[in-house]
Amino acid sequence: xxxxxxxxxxxxxKNAEFELIxxxxxxxxxxxxxxxxxxxxxxxxxxxAFGLDGPRNQLLLPVxxxxxxxxxxxxxxxxxxxxxxxxxxxxxxFHILVIEPSTVAATGSPFDKNYKALQKNFPMxxxxxxxxxxxxxxxxEMQEIMKEYGGPQFTDDSSRSNGERLAAFRASISTATxxxxxxxxxxxxxxxxxxxKSGCESVIxxxxxxxxxxxxxxGVAKGRGASLTWQVSDGISPWGVRFEYPLRDLFKAELLQYxxxxxxxxxxxxxxxxxxxxxxxxxxxxxxxxxxxxxxxxAKYPGVMANVARTANKLNPSTSGSxxxxxxxxxxxxxxxxxxxxxxxxxxxxxxxxxxxxxxMRSRPGELC
Amino acid sequence: xxxxxxFNCKEARAVIIRPKNRHKLCRACFINIFETEVHxxxxxxxxxxxxxxxxxxxxxxxDSTVLAAVLKTLNERYDYGLDLCxxxxxxxxxxxxxxxxxxxxxxxxxxxxxxKILGYSELYGWTMDQVVQQVGKKGNCTxxxxxxxxxxxxxxxxxxxxxxxxxxxxDDVAETVMMNLLRGDLPRLSRGTSIVxxxxxxxxxxxxxLKYAYEKEIVLYAHHRQLDYFTTECIYSPEAFRGSAxxxxxxxxxxxxxxxxxxxxxxxxxxxxxxxxxxxxxxxMAGAAEDESAGGCGSGNGRTSGGEMAAMxxxxxxxxxxxxxxxxxxISNGGRxxxxxxxxxxxxxxxxxxxxxxxxxxxxxxxxxTLLDGLNRNRPKTAIEVSVGxxxxxxxxTLMRQMxxxxxxxx
Numbered sequence: 001x002x003x004x005x006x007x008x009x010x011x012x013x014k015n016a017e018f019e020l021i022x023x024x025x026x027x028x029x030x031x032x033x034x035x036x037x038x039x040x041x042x043x044x045x046x047x048x049a050f051g052l053d054g055p056r057n058q059l060l061l062p063v064x065x066x067x068x069x070x071x072x073x074x075x076x077x078x079x080x081x082x083x084x085x086x087x088x089x090x091x092x093x094f095h096i097l098v099i100e101p102s103t104v105a106a107t108g109s110p111f112d113k114n115y116k117a118l119q120k121n122f123p124m125x126x127x128x129x130x131x132x133x134x135x136x137x138x139x140x141e142m143q144e145i146m147k148e149y150g151g152p153q154f155t156d157d158s159s160r161s162n163g164e165r166l167a168a169f170r171a172s173i174s175t176a177t178x179x180x181x182x183x184x185x186x187x188x189x190x191x192x193x194x195x196x197k198s199g200c201e202s203v204i205x206x207x208x209x210x211x212x213x214x215x216x217x218x219g220v221a222k223g224r225g226a227s228l229t230w231q232v233s234d235g236i237s238p239w240g241v242r243f244e245y246p247l248r249d250l251f252k253a254e255l256l257q258y259x260x261x262x263x264x265x266x267x268x269x270x271x272x273x274x275x276x277x278x279x280x281x282x283x284x285x286x287x288x289x290x291x292x293x294x295x296x297x298x299a300k301y302p303g304v305m306a307n308v309a310r311t312a313n314k315l316n317p318s319t320s321g322s323x324x325x326x327x328x329x330x331x332x333x334x335x336x337x338x339x340x341x342x343x344x345x346x347x348x349x350x351x352x353x354x355x356x357x358x359x360x361m362r363s364r365p366g367e368l369c
Numbered sequence: 370x371x372x373x374x375x376f377n378c379k380e381a382r383a384v385i386i387r388p389k390n391r392h393k394l395c396r397a398c399f400i401n402i403f404e405t406e407v408h409x410x411x412x413x414x415x416x417x418x419x420x421x422x423x424x425x426x427x428x429x430x431x432d433s434t435v436l437a438a439v440l441k442t443l444n445e446r447y448d449y450g451l452d453l454c455x456x457x458x459x460x461x462x463x464x465x466x467x468x469x470x471x472x473x474x475x476x477x478x479x480x481x482x483x484x485k486i487l488g489y490s491e492l493y494g495w496t497m498d499q500v501v502q503q504v505g506k507k508g509n510c511t512x513x514x515x516x517x518x519x520x521x522x523x524x525x526x527x528x529x530x531x532x533x534x535x536x537x538x539x540d541d542v543a544e545t546v547m548m549n550l551l552r553g554d555l556p557r558l559s560r561g562t563s564i565v566x567x568x569x570x571x572x573x574x575x576x577x578x579l580k581y582a583y584e585k586e587i588v589l590y591a592h593h594r595q596l597d598y599f600t601t602e603c604i605y606s607p608e609a610f611r612g613s614a615x616x617x618x619x620x621x622x623x624x625x626x627x628x629x630x631x632x633x634x635x636x637x638x639x640x641x642x643x644x645x646x647x648x649x650x651x652x653x654m655a656g657a658a659e660d661e662s663a664g665g666c667g668s669g670n671g672r673t674s675g676g677e678m679a680a681m682x683x684x685x686x687x688x689x690x691x692x693x694x695x696x697x698x699x700i701s702n703g704g705r706x707x708x709x710x711x712x713x714x715x716x717x718x719x720x721x722x723x724x725x726x727x728x729x730x731x732x733x734x735x736x737x738x739t740l741l742d743g744l745n746r747n748r749p750k751t752a753i754e755v756s757v758g759x760x761x762x763x764x765x766x767t768l769m770r771q772m773x774x775x776x777x778x779x780x
Contacts, residue, residue: 023689085699220550221621221628225635229642284621289620297613301678303685304551311553315642338641342413342564344634347581358634363629 020257029147029261036250036258037075043234043246044204048091057092057351059244060200062191065101065114065270069206071255072247074262076204077122094204095126097194099187103132103163103268117267129195133162135186145327149356153365168269176285178363181222184287185329185360188231192239210294211250212245218290223297223344224359227331229317232309236317248309251302252295326357333357375463377402385593388585388626398592403590407439407578414564416576417452417532424530426521427455427476427484432536434476435587436579436599438533441480454534455480458520459488460513461496470536472599479597487524489516493737495744503744510611512744515736519728522573537577540584540618543629546636547614552681559643562636609677616674664778 010028011020012035018026027035047057061076063069076094083090098118102110115129136142146169147156154172156165173179195203207215214230219225231238237243247255259265275292284292298305324333333354335345345358354361372382381395394402411417425440427433437455444451457473459466470486477484490496493516500512506611525533542562549558560566565576579587591598621628722728723735730736 078469117652118426149416175625200738217547217550217617220546221632223628223631223634226638226642228639234699241393262639281620284624286621286624286628289624293617301682303682303689304678307553307681308428308550308684311550311555314644315639316644318642321634332638336638336641339637342581344581344630346413347409350455359631 006088019261022254022257033078033258033261036254037079038073039249040072040075040162040246041079041160043244043248044092047202048089056090057202058198058200059092059094060097060191060195060198060203060241061094062097062099062203062205063118064206065097065111065118065268065274066206066254067259067269068208068247068252070265070269071258071262072204072206073118074265077124088312094124095198095200096122096124096128096182097191098127098129099190100129100131104183104187106167114268114270121264121268122139126198127196128198129193130190131163132187133166134189135166135190135193136162138190138197149328149360150365173363176367177222177287178282178365180287181286181359181363183330189239189300189329192237192241195241196239200241202244203237204246206247207245207253208247208252209306210298211291212248212312213305214287214290214294216308216312217293218287221286221290222359223362224331224357225327226318226336227329228312228361229315232312233315233317234313238325248313251298251306252340324355326353326360328360329357331357331359385589388583388589388622389630391393391626400404400590400593403582403586404439404442404446407582408443408484410564410581411443411449411578414576415608416534416565417451420452421450421532422452422454422457422528422530423532423534424454424485424521424525424528425482425534426533427457427473428536429457429472429476429599430536431587431591431596431598432538432579432584434536434596435473435591436534436536437476437480437482438594438596439590443512453480453482454528454530455482455484456521456524456528456530457484457486458517458524459481459486459490460517461489461498465497469599472597474572485524485528487520487527489520492516492520492523493741495741500744503646503747512740515740519735519737521575522728525573532574532576534576534578536579538582538584538587539629539633542577542580543618543632544611544614546632546639547617548610549616552610555643558636559640562580562633563638581630581633609679613678 006014006017008018008026010016010031011025011275012027012031016028016030019029020027020032021141022032022035044059047059061073062075073096080093081089082088098115100110101285119127143156143158143165146154150156150169150172154169157168158165160168170179170183173182192201212232216228219228219231224231229235230243232245234244234248235242257270275288275295280290294305294308318332318336323337325331326333333356335343339345348358348361356364375383375395375398375399376392377394381397383393383395385394385396385399386392387394387399387430417423423440425433425437427437437453440451440453443449444453455473455477457470459470473484473486477483488496497509497513501509504512521533521535525531545561546558548557549561564578564580565574582728590596618629618632621632625631721730721733723730723738724733725738726735726736732739734742
């Protein structure tokens with residue numbers, strides 16, 4: 001028997017008015033948060049397998065001030081606080097990494113306000129903020145790699161600051177697709193190297209299901225199909241740290257719903273720019289095109305889009321452990337084991353004598369297309 | 370503005386910008402490079418052996434016409450020693466096939482190759498027009514695709530030929546990769562990109578020598594060699610997943626022209642990464658039987674009817690709902706299963722022969738016979754008994770005449 005007289009009771013607790021509809025269920029905000037948190041926790045439960053006395057795993061949570069990673073932070077933090085106050089074992093702990101967004105996208109002032117709010121609302125023992133150009137510190141050979149990769153289009157001036165040198169390198173890449181592609185690679189690499197240096201076993205990425213679907217489609221379109229096994233699937237990355245995507249069962253729309261019932265997040269999240277309608281398709285990046293595609297189609301067929309990421313998650317990681325890998329993105333050079341003879345990779349003019357993989361060669365400065 | 374010289378020979382005036390890499394080429398160099406690339410594909414994959422009899426699946430469209438022209442040229446230039454012939458399927462779509470079959474007949478004369486035309490009504494007792502009348506416009510590509518696949522094999526069988534080449538181009542292969550990813554179809558993802566689909570189970574080997582050729586370059590080649598081909602689009606709309614993938618690929622090509630080959634590259638890599646339980650030893654065989662079985666016909670313009678996507682959406686939502694109801698049970702033994710490839714659940718396929726028609730199939734009854742069952746169930750009694758006969762009341766007399774003529778020219 002319900003405890004209170006309610007007009008529209010929550011379908012779970014029947015003890016409060018429902019506020020949100022998620023997956024055809026009407027829930028109050030606390031039941032909704034529990035539902036979302038459960039989806040995340042079950043993905044990470046493997047890190048709790050050791051129980052009470054086992055070693056505590058350290059995970060790295062990169063936060064971009066976007067909706068998804070901030071919601072993930074909220075969920076993990078709430079769980080952590082609940083465990084600490086109940087005296088239950090943590091099982092794992094996490095380290096927050098912020099790559100200062102103003103050093104990634106050239107948009108005016110640093111995000112000090114957001115960072116301060118993050119420190120205030122989520123006072124974790126380990127929070128680090130680093131600039132994008134610290135990739136030169138975390139990957140000492142990066143200068144050489146960039147010089148080799150940039151070719152004649154890019155001249156490195158070692159007398160300039162790291163920030164300027166990174167900006168020069170990024171400016172040498174011509175198309176929107178290549179820019180996004182290379183930025184993602186460098187960011188991923190920086191996060192992975194940071195995780196390694198700070199003793200984290202895994203990186204937990206805040207990619208929503210929609211985002212993973214777009215990433216899978218874009219990866220395929222950019223010739224990076226072989227890298228999906230760690231860019232979209234949960235798996236070991238080429239840098240030896242595991243990549244986990246605990247938000248893979250949640251749609252972007254659901255994360256936005258979650259944000260709407262969490263006041264603590266409003267000072268931290270930088271809202272997404274609404275997609276502009278007057279951009280010609282040919283000026284979009286492939287990543288953006290796919291994101292739009294997944295959003296448009298996802299409005300009508302959310303399950304079909306979700307299934308894309310699930311399909312990619314079923315691929316086996318490549319078995320060629322000792323095979324040479326790309327100096328930039330650590331993807332495989334040439335073909336996956338089992339492919340030989342006539343393949344696209346074998347036919348590509350730039351296939352031989354390169355230390356960069358097929359996908360990276362497509363994004364190279366001066367590449368016509 | 371001074372004319373740009375050809376990127377390749379540096380002499381003649383460039384008249385073509387290659388869609389693939391934007392090189393500016395003269396007419397002769399373009400034709401030569403295009404042919405050489407197909408030659409490299411053929412020799413690299415050891416597609417043919419000397420003296421092999423090869424049937425070219427010919428529709429009268431640009432792809433198969435270019436394939437026939439290139440194969441004839443290469444066969445003479447590099448002395449492959451092939452015995453080539455044309456094999457056409459008449460789906461029975463009024464206004465679509467009549468003219469294109471005329472083109473195939475002219476091609477047969479131009480390339481001095483024998484021609485065999487085989488009709489759906491002859492093979493299945495149903496023309497596509499009749500199928501559409503029965504099932505409506507949604508999902509009819511499934512019928513067409515399934516029927517055509519078998520029709521080519523059976524036609525080749527009748528001619529005593531073991532190898533059928535089709536005009537599938539890079540765009541088609543890329544489309545199939547994207548489509549199978551959207552559909553979540555791992556078994557097809559593992560075999561959709563292979564250039565040859567052959568098996569011990571089937572006598573007929575299939576290959577796609579134009580697998581790496583851009584659709585746009587095929588059009589250019591046909592134009593500059595002034596080939597006689599028929600331009601038309603199937604009047605029935607393509608299947609929704611293929612349509613969706615097609616639209617996506619057209620957009621991708623605008624952004625980055627190399628993306629068609631990039632998708633094929635990804636497809637080749639992913640094919641090797643599909644868990645073995647799925648692709649299995651039957652990988653190649655399944656390809657022969659069922660590749661593109663639910664696919665469209667490689668024409669059309671990406672209109673989406675949405676029926677298939679909506680159906681899959683419904684199915685997935687139901688699965689999801691069912692899964693959420695069983696959450697409690699999963700937690701108790703879940704945990705570790707998330708890690709590693711062992712925890713990844715996948716469906717396996719095994720290959721058998723269809724009990725009705727003996728065609729290779731992963732099911733007891735092959736797809737074509739299943740579809741035919743559905744069709745025949747709703748047909749007036751008189752027609753059921755003559756499912757493969759020429760007596761079919763609706764087989765047009767024009768078609769029969771065409772058939773007779775084709776048989777004459779084939780012999």
